[in-house]
Amino acid sequence: MTAAFDEMFGEAGAAIEGALPRKAYAALDKWMKAAPPEFFDARRRQAELFFRRIGITFAVYGEAESHERLIPFDIVPRIISGKEWKTIEAGLTQRAAVLNAFLADVYGPGECVKAGIIPAELVYGNAGYRVEMTRVRPPHDIFVHILGADLVRVGEDKFYVLEDNARTPSGVSYMLENREVMMRLFPELFARHRVAPVETYPDSLLATLRSVTPYASDQDPTAVVLTPGPYNSAFYEHSFLADKMGVELVEGSDLFVQDARVFMRTTEGPRRVDVIYRRVDDDFLDPLTFKPESALGVPGLMAAYEAGTVTIVNAVGAGVADDKAVYTYMPELVKFYTGQDAILPNVPTWRCREPDALAYVLDHLPELVVKEVNGSGGYGMLVGPTASKSEIDVFAHKLRKDPQGFIAQPTLALSTCPTFTEKGLAPRHVDLRPFVLTGADKVRVTPGGLTRVALTEGSLVVNSSQGGGTKDTWVLDE
């Protein structure tokens, strides 16, 4: 693998002594070199204390002991120039529009399938496909109100979309808290940079939710955040967002459906609900329609949805669009719905469902990253270059058994960013998850997003469930 592009030092990589920083990092570099090392140690401890105190924790599945853990936070910001951001923003807006058009299409006329852009079985046989949605037309035809796209950078002007998260993307609370912590710790740095604010996100989210109130609603729209409860790994975020928006954080048992309308139980009696920002998966939303044993959902919710009295954000069935197999068709889908090329390209991907591709992948496993089509959070994936021989053999077996279930990508040299480690400042690989809000009125893209960093040297896995950390992300307002 060639040296990775470094966010601070550019194509030359971070390895070269005395390398000059890229323009966006010039002021930061100067400031960091001027500060004594103890200064950063003290600030890092303060940051940790701050996070612990406000109770931002992240529950990791399968770790009963450390039921609540802090996601490591690195104090070196990741900086994106205003010019770079313009391109990213345009690409994200295009991506969100295409995902929405695609979903309206697959639950409607099915033009993309008829035109042969994407195989029918990938859509209609997809685990994320919900046949119920052919009877529901989501208010304003919006399916993906909140999109979290995972971007990776491999060169000066080379950003790829690695993944679309069109169901319930998480991480936005870390984006906001990271900024809050950074502003408290380093006010002098913010005085030297014009950093585009991210604090408006909760207002933008609320405006988006209110804009998509159902047509049938005749009152000032009431929006709620629906959470699976305090034991969910992202509960902190659910409660954080409800708090910042000033809306109720509800669990399934707080809601009930009567005459195809949704109400919440309050101390003043039932109150009508118009928009539900749900952080509960499709399968658990309504035990009458989906998993009957689900205690997280609301019986009759789908009937209300079908009757058009409530908006569910993101729409039920949006999972078809962030499936990793469907992802591979995104360049073609962008062209199909917009007539233009994708502004943000996909990572070159082999679809293992295609025999030629499968043969290639099986021959090159040690150099590829293979992902389960339906996996997420870094689970169920093979990173060829770091895998042992036996891990590769096991994976090859899985692949042969179920080629449909996998895609493969080259091992990308994800860009690195200087990060504090046990041995001092060192380059670590990062990705970027920006958030795109699509309302009935407009599209709102928050400048920046969540930068995730793989803290282990050489590691490419940035997921917080696997030991990744986060950084504040600055978009310079130039």
Next chain:
Amino acid sequence: MLSRTADSLYWLARYVERADFLARILEAAMRMASLPAGDGAAGAEWDSAIAISDQREAFTAAYGAADEQSVRRFLAFDHANPSSIRNCLAAARNNARAVRTALTSEVWESVNDAWNQFNALDEKGMDMQAFARFIEWTKSAARAFDGAVHRTQLRNDGHAFLRLGAAIERADNTARILDVKYHLLLPASEPVGGGLDYFQWSTILREVSALTAYRWVYRESIKPWLVADLLILNRQMPRSLASCSADIAGQLDQLGQAYGRRGPAQRAATATLGRLTSLRIEQIFQSGLHEFVVGFIDENARLSNAIAEQYLL
């Protein structure tokens, strides 16, 4: 506000109040244990602590006889005892965590800090002095919570549910202290008004931080009926049943006004307060302190149920 939110606020405050109460029970037991033994009451102080906590069956099943070690362990640290200080702090934090959106950050931090600090304790290496410090710490954690609520929490319906939870729990606790004292503490051989009796009544006053208050109010040596008067009927005494009842009725009135509707909870609270206001301590002693207190505990529990049915479900 969501009924579940109100429920969590109510129980958050109840559990914090209960943790404080357990600390006070343990403190009183330690003090009584320092009395010279030999008068037939040896060990009774630890037994009475279990009796007050209303957990006798669970305690006996797990530990058998009550002594300092077992009672300390059971009331303060036991994972299996749902009403140990440990589990009260855990339950308080879980409730707080579920309704963080309804709490100021100061209130949340008071509960979260208490839990984090509790977890950093070393129970095994705790000698008598360290345990006394732990008791003080528990009481100060409850005060930090009360203070954060008082200083920062918006005076809306959420605040009313916090206050209701605290007042209902406190009323229950005060009633239990009184009852256990009267019927379990005093050995049959000991004369009412004797030295042991005196010490126990004054310990009860200490338990609720009211020894000085007693002297201010009555300017007399300690007499059982005056202690009962202070803890049952005196409206100046913040832990008295009358004070708690006034607080409960007041909070429910505010809720009734805010929501434009009164219900069974308001009627029950008003009735209790009315009775406590018109009663005199002589009447209570005439018809039996024990009967009165048991009746009150039931009534208080029914009121809690009425609040739950009207608002929390």
